[in-house]
Amino acid sequence: MLTTVSLSLLVQALVNGLLLGLVYTLISLGLSLTLGIMGVVNVAHSTLIMLGSYLALELLQRLGLDPIISAVIAVPVFFLIGVLLERLLISRVARTSQTTGLLVLFGVLVVIEGAAILRWTTDTQVLSVSYTNTSLTLDGIAIAVPRLIAAAIALVLVLLLDTFLRSTLYGKAIRAMSQNLDAARISGIDTDRLSLLVFGLATATAGVGGVTLAMIFPFDPQDHYRWLAWAFLVVVIGGLGSIRNTLLAGLLIGLIETLSSVLFPFQYVYFIVYLLLVVALLVRGQGLAGSQSRAL
Amino acid sequence: MSSALLERATARTRWRSWLYRGLGAAAAVGLLAVLGVLIPLDWVTTLSAVYMYIVLAEGWNILGGYAGYLNFGMVTFFGVGAYTAGVLCTQYNVHPLLTIPLAGIMATVAALLVGVPALRLRGVYFAILTLIISFLTQVLVTNLDITGGASGIYMPSLPFDPFTNEQIFYYAFLGLMLLAVLLAFIIEHSRFGYALVAIREDEDPAEILGVRTTWLKTQALLLGAFLAGVAGAIYAFHTSYIEPQGTFSLDISIDVVLMSLVGGLGTWQGPVIGVPLMLVTAQVLRILAGELPFFGSTLPPEFDRVVFGIILILVALLAPYGVMGLVRRVRGRRLTV
Amino acid sequence: MMRHAADVPAGSGAPSPNGLASNANAGLSMRGVTAGYYSHDLVLNNVSLNARPGKVTVLLGPNGSGKSTALRVLYGLLRPRSGQILLDGREITTVPPQRRLALGMALLPQGRSVFPELTVQENLEIGGWLLARDRRRLAAALEGVYARYPSLKEWRQKQAGSLSGGQQRLVEIGRMMVADPRVILIDEPSVGLAPVIVDQVYEEIARLKEEQRTILLVDQNVRAAVALADYIYTLEYGRNNLEGERGAFEDRLEALIKSWLRF
Structure with a gap:
């Protein structure tokens, strides 16, 4: 039997879960894009998310910039990082074996994580701004303001990307490329240049995702694996090639996390998520493996 | 020359070359065994670390090198082994010697939990899952009561003087290393090894030709995990204190991948070459760190991770077959000329 | 007139297959191309052919003779190990596929x-x-x-x-x-289609021919292809075999198809 208190607790968990789910969608989009369109599994994805968090931290500490502004700044900054990574490494890797590609990206992970430890040490950081500990209360349901803002940023970015992929000719070309690479090339599409664009966009979403995560959670240079796990889970459940399915999967993971943290001690969230991951891989794995026939 | 004569002659040279190789190997083993009592204490400790990493790298190489399925979380099995020994020994009073094989078995069980969902899929999914699992295992061990949480486990120490202790672990790691190298050598020259290489080269035709790829990959993972688990158990007794941050550190996984890669993926010699090479590199970097200027102060010792990452990228791109690849190229040239 | 590749002097500088040296540069041609997917096997071995402007050129051969690979090389999807691809006399061997459309080429895969x-x-x-x-x-x-x-x-x-x-x-x-596009490469247009549709596809190719487009057709459906052809090449084991005007082939078709069934 649910008392009114636990019911409002449940509703609060639901709302929080949906907000969190939007952020999880954002941090998963990049992984889904590079995998679905370029066939590249970016194991370094979560280190880019982590760099996004530190960008927000640096901009706040040095220039006093609000994370909302940092989220905007992160778009061009991380787009550029993504373009550089693609040009320097990914484009080379695409022509070699899958093993080489994975090793190179693993190397990127090691370099970024190591550099982050050198620069920021392994101390845990938090972004604290004026509204950090404030919350809105509606009908007895409290919603943390930073979480609301982070979710709003995530929602805007997800919608923008979806519109871009659906409605612009470049977006259609990117989708065409993911559906049939050779047919796209013989239709005159320069798939090398589009890969640059895709990796740039994927990295930009990771960077902004990092900013939004930093508004909600404390962070350090090494706990990004958690986000890699979450993002991978969202991709496995949501499948490739559809932002809407990624969004649904992201919301689902957000809900599962908040609901299970109401019911179980915090660390159990990890096991529930791992269990989900295993089940999802067993159920959907072959589908993912099928789309994975080319290169990396 | 008649063909029969030619055949007999080549058989004789082949036999002779095996004899030489056998003698060479025996001499090398003898030398390493004698070293244990001849060299100073800190050298014994250093060599023990080399042997331990060779065990891990050989174990990793079975699946990662021959079959091309990269395990970015090798430390999971190492850590599970270490903690199995620790928990059994301190909580259940199991005899230390008995905990070592049990640690190998527990690591194998852990490998089953990872391998069954992940090895039906292609390598990229396996790779990312191993990375995630090693992080999750670390969280698990940090939060469980039985593992002592973040404060870790103090291991019982051996009732000898420090030097004898070090020598015992030296021979333990040496024995395990010889076993691992021999296992890798046998695998490389067996049908099992050829099948793993076929998976790496092109999995689809291998599957169509009736190679049971999933089971083969699982076997390869389990063998490697067993070796890592045993190594972890011996390591636990050696360091006398284990805690989740260090025992499940991603650094160990990175080191194992890098050492195997630098030595040469998919060759039994690779780890034997790669491990000392990278450990020496790490040592040099540590010395350099104290001397190189870095924005007004000296470099922090952690900078070796960045350098290792860069080496990983460069070797993967420029010399994907490592030192053994270079050796083979030189040798191949000599043969064809 | 039909001739055997052995009659033509070997080498990449072989004279134009139709004997009209002045025409050699027009249309799309491949000269002495050697190509393959793996280092140890060759799919094409010193193959030369020429698709004359405004004509339908058909490339025939048994399964695995290298026809589709020839199209891939012509369109830049596979880079040849040696030899040249020329479009109206201009070398385009290394032009990537995404730029071919701008040259007036197209491929129907x-x-x-x-x-x-x-x-x-x-x-x-x-x-x-x-x-x-x-x-x-x-x-x-x-x-x-x-x-x-x-x-x-x-x-x-x-x-x-x-x-x-x-x-x-x-x-x-x-x-x-x-x-x-002016120059159209067509690879097996009728594979996997219902017979009614197949007829429509060949009608469409006939229309493209009427419009004076240069067409290079690779086809298993030998009769339909030959009916459209102006000039025919055959490949065997990745080498040039026979070539000639359509007329020279028409009476020999049955024998040719029968011989390929052995493969």
């Missing part, structure tokens, strides 16, 4: 190649990628294709993947025609 999750209209827009900067020209080109293939207009909002095999083939042809 074997099997299904629509973008299944895009609508028919979007598929055509991708075909007009080169005109993307000029919205008006793109729209005009699309209207041209819709006028040419009215059924595409009916389906324009449907997802290409939801269409039948024959309808998808039409989308592929329409997508190719948005760029109005």
